Amino acid sequence: MRIWLDGTLRDDHDAKVSVLDHGLTVGDGVFETVKAQDGTLFALTRHLDRLTRSARGLGLPDPDLDEVRRACAAVVAEHPVPLGRLRITYTGGPSPLGSERGDGRPTLTVALGETARRPDTTAVITVPWVRNERSAVAGLKTTSYAENVVALARAHGEGASEALFANTVGRLCEGTGSNVFVVLDGELHTPPLSSGCLAGITRALAVEWTGAKETDLPFDVLERAEEVFLTSTLRDVQAVHRVDGRTLAAAPGPVTAKAMRIFEERAASDIDP
Numbered sequence: 474m475r476i477w478l479d480g481t482l483r484d485d486h487d488a489k490v491s492v493l494d495h496g497l498t499v500g501d502g503v504f505e506t507v508k509a510q511d512g513t514l515f516a517l518t519r520h521l522d523r524l525t526r527s528a529r530g531l532g533l534p535d536p537d538l539d540e541v542r543r544a545c546a547a548v549v550a551e552h553p554v555p556l557g558r559l560r561i562t563y564t565g566g567p568s569p570l571g572s573e574r575g576d577g578r579p580t581l582t583v584a585l586g587e588t589a590r591r592p593d594t595t596a597v598i599t600v601p602w603v604r605n606e607r608s609a610v611a612g613l614k615t616t617s618y619a620e621n622v623v624a625l626a627r628a629h630g631e632g633a634s635e636a637l638f639a640n641t642v643g644r645l646c647e648g649t650g651s652n653v654f655v656v657l658d659g660e661l662h663t664p665p666l667s668s669g670c671l672a673g674i675t676r677a678l679a680v681e682w683t684g685a686k687e688t689d690l691p692f693d694v695l696e697r698a699e700e701v702f703l704t705s706t707l708r709d710v711q712a713v714h715r716v717d718g719r720t721l722a723a724a725p726g727p728v729t730a731k732a733m734r735i736f737e738e739r740a741a742s743d744i745d746p
């Protein structure tokens with residue numbers, strides 16, 4: 474595998490970062506996962522905007538987006554896979570132990586791995602741990618993913634592919650790597666950004682293209698929603714057929730199936746919506 478680091482493509486065994494990189498020592502980094510499909514990157518401009526917003530949120534210098542675009546194009550050209558996840562990682566860079574910040578030379582890496590198309594439906598669990606909507610890093614896509622790793626391991630242990638969090642005031646928030654939509658009385662809803670969820674790019678497009686309402690919802694809405702679906706870069710719109718012990722009849726239901734169709738059509742006609 475060839476990885477972009479320090480302004481050039483390198484073989485993965487030559488792509489080395491300092492053990493004192495702040496991204497490694499304190500998790501001071503941000504990232505994006507972009508869908509690569511037959512040599513094109515979906516919604517790259519939105520991903521780069523969010524990368525900049527996340528970097529600013531952590532107090533990192535703005536990434537050089539011309540370099541990031543060059544890096545993405547070079548990595549995609551090296552790996553002509555039908556479906557891939559392109560990972561952009563941007564950290565505080567190497568820094569003496571104990572310092573609050575990287576030394577001003579951030580580390581940028583871009584890598585791409587092949588991935589398989591996700592199934593149309595999946596099972597999810599709820600977890601007792603919460604997203605903190607008042608956290609300094611709420612809504613930022615940081616590399617500090619430990620809590621998500623723990624929650625996802627529990628989901629996998631229970632035969633599910635995603636774990637859903639409430640926030641500190643008991644409202645529905647998001648999954649470890651996805652946003653969540655529910656259908657109530659035939660209407661489509663998703664939690665607002667004030668719930669502490671990530672401003673998912675797939676979420677924003679799904680809201681724009683389906684007219685879903687952004688609604689503050691109690692966590693136990695998952696016990697009675699008629700339909701539930703997830704959105705993320707690699708899932709697109711994915712129906713949920715089981716939440717904890719509850720099976721949802723005939724997933725994808727009609728509202729979800731319509732959202733899947735609209736998303737597929739619109740995404741196919743515009744790669745950088």
Ligand code: PLP
Pocket residue numbers: 506647648649650651652670671672673674675676704705706707
């Ligand atoms: N929420 C979290 C915590 C995520 O990590 C992700 C993506 O990785 C999402 C939501 C979905 O965002 P997107 O649609 O931009 O992939």
